[in-house]
Amino acid sequence: MLRKGLLTTLCVSAMLAVSHPLLASPSREMDSEKGMLEVTPIVTGLDHPWALAFLPDGQGMLVTERPGNLRLVGVDGTLSEPLSGVPKVWAKGQGGLLDVALSPDFKQDRLVYLTYAEGGGPEGKAGTAVGRGRLSQDLTALKDFQVILRQEPKLSVGNHFGSRLVFDRDGYLFVTLGENNDRPTAQDLDKLQGKVVRIYPDGRVPDDNPFVGQANVRPEIWSYGQRNPQGAALNPWSGTLWENEHGPRGGDEVNIIERGKNYGWPLATHGINYSGQPIPEAKGKTVDGTVPPHHVWEKSPGLSGMAFYDADRFKAWQHNVFIGALVSQELIRLQFDGDKVVHEERLLGELNKRIRDVRQGPDGYLYVLTDEDNGGLYRVGLK
Numbered sequence: 001m002l003r004k005g006l007l008t009t010l011c012v013s014a015m016l017a018v019s020h021p022l023l024a025s026p027s028r029e030m031d032s033e034k035g036m037l038e039v040t041p042i043v044t045g046l047d048h049p050w051a052l053a054f055l056p057d058g059q060g061m062l063v064t065e066r067p068g069n070l071r072l073v074g075v076d077g078t079l080s081e082p083l084s085g086v087p088k089v090w091a092k093g094q095g096g097l098l099d100v101a102l103s104p105d106f107k108q109d110r111l112v113y114l115t116y117a118e119g120g121g122p123e124g125k126a127g128t129a130v131g132r133g134r135l136s137q138d139l140t141a142l143k144d145f146q147v148i149l150r151q152e153p154k155l156s157v158g159n160h161f162g163s164r165l166v167f168d169r170d171g172y173l174f175v176t177l178g179e180n181n182d183r184p185t186a187q188d189l190d191k192l193q194g195k196v197v198r199i200y201p202d203g204r205v206p207d208d209n210p211f212v213g214q215a216n217v218r219p220e221i222w223s224y225g226q227r228n229p230q231g232a233a234l235n236p237w238s239g240t241l242w243e244n245e246h247g248p249r250g251g252d253e254v255n256i257i258e259r260g261k262n263y264g265w266p267l268a269t270h271g272i273n274y275s276g277q278p279i280p281e282a283k284g285k286t287v288d289g290t291v292p293p294h295h296v297w298e299k300s301p302g303l304s305g306m307a308f309y310d311a312d313r314f315k316a317w318q319h320n321v322f323i324g325a326l327v328s329q330e331l332i333r334l335q336f337d338g339d340k341v342v343h344e345e346r347l348l349g350e351l352n353k354r355i356r357d358v359r360q361g362p363d364g365y366l367y368v369l370t371d372e373d374n375g376g377l378y379r380v381g382l383k
């Protein structure tokens with residue numbers, strides 16, 4: 001009944017919304033280890049969607065498109081015009097409008113946080129920026145957008161911006177930042193390239209950050225030695241920050257992020273250059289003083305968005321982690337014994353699409369974005 005109702009609504013929506021074609025095709029079934037998957041397209045016609053955030057009270061979700069648009073997708077699949085008030089983004093290569101997250105106090109403050117590539121650097125280069133604006137009551141605009149953090153100097157010609165936003169239980173904001181494909185900067189504590197930072201929601205720096213007070217060190221830094229972290233999420237059972245990042249050719253990693261630690265790049269890596277040559281700075285897969293990956297893939301799936309599954313709806317998925325894979329075009333499911341990964345399953349391979357983001361919806365389904373010219377939002381569950 002639920003499925004029929006959704007399809008009817010999708011068809012009506014398709015007639016009403018002429019500017020953006022909606023896909024009203026039926027759900028697809030795909031076999032999986034835990035039962036038959038039901039994969040339902042909610043909306044297509046998205047231009048390289050990058051991230052989504054659910055609004056409260058069934059108001060749908062905000063979806064970023066990398067070229068620079070933020071849109072509202074209704075639970076019935078309706079797709080809004082781009083919201084106004086979104087900053088101008090530097091949309092080249094991997095750059096553009098990236099992550100979106102709601103303030104933990106969204107119902108009171110209506111603040112929406114965005115990460116994006118910002119231009120204006122030397123020789124036309126760009127860096128990652130983080131800002132926030134207030135979502136209007138009619139859901140058509142971000143008001144009073146303000147930047148709260150920027151990578152300076154800007155070093156990217158199109159690669160490795162990160163970036164994900166995660167609020168922890170105490171309300172601190174973590175941001176994962178790529179090293180702009182300027183490898184040594186991941187070890188430079190006077191730069192925000194290749195770091196995880198921890199700030200207050202207004203951008204101020206907490207006094208108890210690990211490097212506060214040190215000369216020539218950015219006080220926002222929480223951990224360093226990251227390469228291109230395009231996934232992060234708060235472990236709902238431990239409250240710890242988990243991050244994933246792209247290795248070069250090989251060596252994609254999942255890391256549990258601890259205060260002040262060095263995660264190794266480019267000194268320690270399981271990968272090599274795309275050319276087949278070693279990474280010039282690399283000293284080995286493990287290097288003293290650096291934290292080895294919690295879990296590593298010798299062959300890179302191309303990791304992106306990450307979600308812990310803690311909903312009641314699908315018991316077979318409880319205490320699992322899902323990660324989007326761009327290169328292998330799959331949704332990765334990880335199973336654990338405690339924190340240790342003991343099993344991996346690859347899902348959605350039949351879609352043949354780059355999986356950019358995955359989030360758990362308030363209804364306990366997974367919601368997945370595909371990074372394509374004609375990108376889609378899919379609802380994924382078990383039948």
Ligand SMILES: [Ca+2]
Nearest residue numbers: 253263264265
């Ligand atoms: Ca590492």
